[in-house]
Amino acid sequence: SAVISQKPSRDICQRGTSLTIQCQVDSQVTMMFWYRQQPGQSLTLIATANQGSEATYESGFVIDKFPISRPNLTFSTLTVSNMSPEDSSIYLCSVVEGGDTEAFFGQGTRLTVV
């Protein structure tokens, strides 16, 4: 099973600034996903980040607001740009390995925008 290290675990940021979240996996994975979990809500998929191609964003999420990098098969970053208090959420990195369909999750980044 994949082990995911996500940094930072939490942060408090000023509105208008940007935060980059890092996701490091201990094995090579093709598919990596970024989710947002707003307070008291379920997980909503932001984008799929596959190595060697542009990230695919879900409806309601745009690249200018949530740019994603995927430089190799073990690492990805998600940036939350020009933050507002509405961006206060938990952001989670997830991977699916090989032929398995089980998703593995990082511990999440708890973001508070003030």
Place this chain on the structure above:
Amino acid sequence: AQSVTQLDSHVSVSEGTPVLLRCNYSSSYSPSLFWYVQHPNKGLQLLLKYTSAATLVKGINGFEAEFKKSETSFHLTKPSAHMSDAAEYFCVVSVPWGSYIPTFGRGTSLIVHP
């Protein structure tokens, strides 16, 4: 496309009584189905998964779920609730064709009374 519906936003039980968390899914292909648990301020933990093997799946901490294709259901059960089971539970569907993107239900909050 796939989707998952968790029929109850909250379930309240007394310690020692059975637990039933309901989940229905929709999928164009044979799905993989999962239950994840999220304790307060903790990451997501896989409870159990169904991936087209036995329809009755046993998971950790005494939980089990039964895949019923005719009813498109994957309900989570436990014979006797423990106080430590109080948490948020997510039913997740993933299709083993195409993108493998895990799709989350809205979550069910399990409350356990002494």
